Amino acid sequence: MQLKISEYLKPEAIIMEIKAKEKIAAINEIVEHMVEHKLVSDGKEFIKALAKRENLESTGIGDGIAIPHARTNAVGDLILAFAHSPQGIDFSSIDGKPSHIIFLIASPENQKSEYIMALAKLSKLLRKHPVREMLRNAKDPEEILQIVRANEE
Amino acid sequence: MEFKRYLLVLTSETDQAILSTAVQLCKNSRAKLYVMFVIEPNRVSRLASLTHQKVKAIYDKTEENGWQLLYLVEDEAVENGIWTSLHLEEGNLLELTKRYAETYQIDALVIRKKDEAKNVFVSSSVPVIGL
Numbered sequence: 001m002q003l004k005i006s007e008y009l010k011p012e013a014i015i016m017e018i019k020a021k022e023k024i025a026a027i028n029e030i031v032e033h034m035v036e037h038k039l040v041s042d043g044k045e046f047i048k049a050l051a052k053r054e055n056l057e058s059t060g061i062g063d064g065i066a067i068p069h070a071r072t073n074a075v076g077d078l079i080l081a082f083a084h085s086p087q088g089i090d091f092s093s094i095d096g097k098p099s100h101i102i103f104l105i106a107s108p109e110n111q112k113s114e115y116i117m118a119l120a121k122l123s124k125l126l127r128k129h130p131v132r133e134m135l136r137n138a139k140d141p142e143e144i145l146q147i148v149r150a151n152e153e
Numbered sequence: 154m155e156f157k158r159y160l161l162v163l164t165s166e167t168d169q170a171i172l173s174t175a176v177q178l179c180k181n182s183r184a185k186l187y188v189m190f191v192i193e194p195n196r197v198s199r200l201a202s203l204t205h206q207k208v209k210a211i212y213d214k215t216e217e218n219g220w221q222l223l224y225l226v227e228d229e230a231v232e233n234g235i236w237t238s239l240h241l242e243e244g245n246l247l248e249l250t251k252r253y254a255e256t257y258q259i260d261a262l263v264i265r266k267k268d269e270a271k272n273v274f275v276s277s278s279v280p281v282i283g284l
Contacts, residue, residue: 057227057237071228094238116228120220123241127216153213 003117005080005125006149012037013081014141018089018102024051026089027068030081030104039081045074046106060093064136065126069105071115078107078114080122082144084136101126101135125152155182156260156280160253162273163190163222164246165215167265171284172226175263176233178282185236187257188226189250190219192243216241247272254279 015033020026027050035043049072053059060066066089081104088098103122107115125131125148134147161175179186192215201208223239230237238257242249250262250273259279266283273281 053231056231056235057239061239094240112228116221116224119224120217123220123224124213124217127241 003114003121004149005118005121005152006145008078008118009080009082009145009148010037010039011141011145013039013079014144015081015083016138016140016144018083018085020085021087021089023054023066023089023091026083026085026102027051027054027104030068030083030102034079034081039079040075040106042074046070046072048072049074049106050104058092058094060091060099061123061126062093062095062097063126063129063132064088064097064100065132066091066093066099066102067105067119067122067126068102069115069119071107071109071112073108075106075108078105078111078118080105080118082135082141084138101132121152155184157182157184158187158258158260159184160187160189160250160257160259160262161226162246162250162262162264163188163219163226164193164265165196165218167222169222169225171263171265172222172229174284176226176229176235178263179230179235180233184260185238186226186230187238187240187253187259188223189240189242189253190223191246191249192216192219192241193246194243247276251276251278 020029031043034040049070050068059068083102088100091099131151138144197211201211227237261280263282
């Protein structure tokens with residue numbers, strides 16, 4: 001199955017400078033932003049699902065990246081959000097470094113294969129150092145989308 | 154004897170059956186699960202040569218499959234309330250396994266029998282469960 005992560009990342013789900021300075025506050029801010037833009041119907045349930053997973057693992061995968069994620073029926077379809085933190089946020093990353101790039105992924109409970117594939121494709125994309133640098137230096141949501149589109153395979 | 158930290162070692166030759174077994178082992182002893190997928194450059198080159206494909210194409214496919222396996226384990230682990238830590242590495246399986254076992258104070262390794270298990274058995278300082 002071919003899945004393009006750029007097709008699931010909407011410009012309105014992109015935060016160029018997140019205000020929160022710690023993990024749970026950051027997740028709350030991203031989800032509230034998604035609720036405001038009508039990308040998520042049940043924000044409370046969504047946060048609960050994300051927090052449950054954060055308690056059981058570190059979604060900070062290192063190199064300044066965090067990918068909080070969950071399968072929950074609080075969303076109607078596979079969905080991505082992006083947030084940039086210039087100062088960095090402690091996501092208990094495996095390398096101990098703060099996360100500057102945060103991608104949030106969620107899917108309904110019954111879309112497990114798409115969800116796993118999106119996580120895999122995104123993790124692979126973000127392992128590329130130039131991509132991480134470009135995302136950190138991007139000026140607006142359209143540039144973020146262009147970077148993802150141009151570098152995903 | 155109860156183990157508190159397992160390291161599940163995965164490669165491109167690992168099948169999914171091993172994932173559930175590792176999760177159940179952790180569930181039974183309320184252990185933490187570290188999962189490492191190893192991309193072995195030698196194996197990638199060999200496969201590229203055998204299949205007449207570009208090394209990069211094989212590498213990319215291996216990496217994506219690796220992440221998929223990692224997130225499949227994680228999804229099942231979270232459903233069972235098990236703490237997990239995911240890692241994708243490139244290099245020598247034996248050396249990486251040894252380094253991870255030391256770094257994360259692993260109590261037992263879980264590895265598919267075919268995946269160099271014999272060598273891991275011989276060199277490992279912790280018990281090895283070959284599935």
